[in-house]
Amino acid sequence: MYSQTEHCIDFKMALTRLACFLVLLSTHYFFTVLAVILRTTDKAPWANEFDSIELSCLVESISTKNPRIEWKKIKNGEPSYVYFEKKISGDLENRARIREPATLVITNTTRSDTAQYRCEVTATNDQKSFDEILIQLVVRVKPVTPKCSLPKSVPVGKSAELGCVEDEGFPKSQYQWFHNNEEIPDDPKTSPKFFNSSYVLNSETGTLKFSVVRKEDAGQYYCRAKNDAGYSECSAQIMEVYDINIAGIVLGVLVVVVVLLCITVGICCAYKRGYFASQKQTGNNYKAPAKGDGVDYVRTEDEGDFRHKSSFVI
Numbered sequence: 615m616y617s618q619t620e621h622c623i624d625f626k627m628a629l630t631r632l633a634c635f636l637v638l639l640s641t642h643y644f645f646t647v648l649a650v651i652l653r654t655t656d657k658a659p660w661a662n663e664f665d666s667i668e669l670s671c672l673v674e675s676i677s678t679k680n681p682r683i684e685w686k687k688i689k690n691g692e693p694s695y696v697y698f699e700k701k702i703s704g705d706l707e708n709r710a711r712i713r714e715p716a717t718l719v720i721t722n723t724t725r726s727d728t729a730q731y732r733c734e735v736t737a738t739n740d741q742k743s744f745d746e747i748l749i750q751l752v753v754r755v756k757p758v759t760p761k762c763s764l765p766k767s768v769p770v771g772k773s774a775e776l777g778c779v780e781d782e783g784f785p786k787s788q789y790q791w792f793h794n795n796e797e798i799p800d801d802p803k804t805s806p807k808f809f810n811s812s813y814v815l816n817s818e819t820g821t822l823k824f825s826v827v828r829k830e831d832a833g834q835y836y837c838r839a840k841n842d843a844g845y846s847e848c849s850a851q852i853m854e855v856y857d858i859n860i861a862g863i864v865l866g867v868l869v870v871v872v873v874l875l876c877i878t879v880g881i882c883c884a885y886k887r888g889y890f891a892s893q894k895q896t897g898n899n900y901k902a903p904a905k906g907d908g909v910d911y912v913r914t915e916d917e918g919d920f921r922h923k924s925s926f927v928i
């Protein structure tokens with residue numbers, strides 16, 4: 615009696631289980647067959663500019679024969695059609711095509727293609743008749759040649775700033791500096807060569823700032839702008855570092871002062887003496903050759919005496 619009841623309960627449970635199983639199976643079947651379900655192989659693809667890229671939109675399940683496929687591009691929150699009524703439109707025209715079943719292939723990407731793209735499939739004969747997939751595309755742009763600026767020559771002990779800028783690269787460029795073809799580390803303390811250098815390197819902005827320039831900082835510098843798409847470099851330029859010799863400058867100034875003093879004193883003396891003596895001296899000068907002339911004339915000719923006198927008067 616007892617065991618029969620138990621048997622009956624067992625049977626009921628088995629029935630319930632079977633019913634449950636059948637229900638599960640049918641719902642599974644129902645949704646699998648009558649639903650459109652999309653998937654992608656890459657939700658966040660990237661390409662370098664001018665390369666091609668696939669935005670994959672695969673149909674996992676569908677029962678409608680000719681589903682409606684659309685692609686939209688969403689940039690700054692604004693959606694626009696990329697593929698509509700079986701035609702590529704907008705700025706992708708002539709640069710993109712659809713590959714079965716719904717994958718969008720862009721053949722020559724440009725930087726303006728960086729955006730969100732939405733693959734939308736409408737399958738009217740399916741119970742769940744719509745599905746969409748969102749894909750974020752990034753088109754990387756290689757940096758162009760950066761503009762580099764550095765002082766041609768800097769005195770020892772002064773500060774100096776070297777700059778490097780590049781605006782085309784996407785994602786934004788990072789910067790490296792090279793000194794005599796050796797990369798300058800972010801932290802000078804990590805390298806024996808740069809250990810005592812006073813610079814601060816900012817790889818985000820491209821500036822290399824020396825607070826106190828040393829002789830060893832002189833040399834050839836160039837900068838590299840880089841991102842995931844590649845890099846570009848400016849041509850190397852020389853930065854000279856020269857000594858300011860304080861003792862030398864003081865000595866130089868002293869020498870100049872002394873020389874100026876000597877010249878001043880000399881001119882004064884000469885001027886004083888010369889001013890009083892010039893007339894006497896010129897008188898003597900005239901007298902001496904005049905005398906000589908006179909003697910000559912006297913010695914050679916008697917008549918010359920008159921001439922001599924007149925010349926003396928003149």
Ligand SMILES: *[C@@H]1O[C@H](CO)[C@@H](O)[C@H](O)[C@H]1NC(C)=O
Nearest residue numbers: 663664665721722723724725
């Ligand atoms: C790709 O597009 C650029 C302009 O965006 C053009 O200069 C270049 O020639 C194109 N390349 C190909 C292979 O079509």
Ligand SMILES: *[C@@H]1O[C@H](CO)[C@@H](O)[C@H](O)[C@H]1NC(C)=O
Nearest residue numbers: 805806807808809810811830
């Ligand atoms: C750095 O400076 C210290 C002290 O002036 C000196 O002893 C050391 O040799 C210097 N190191 C290098 C690599 O020049």
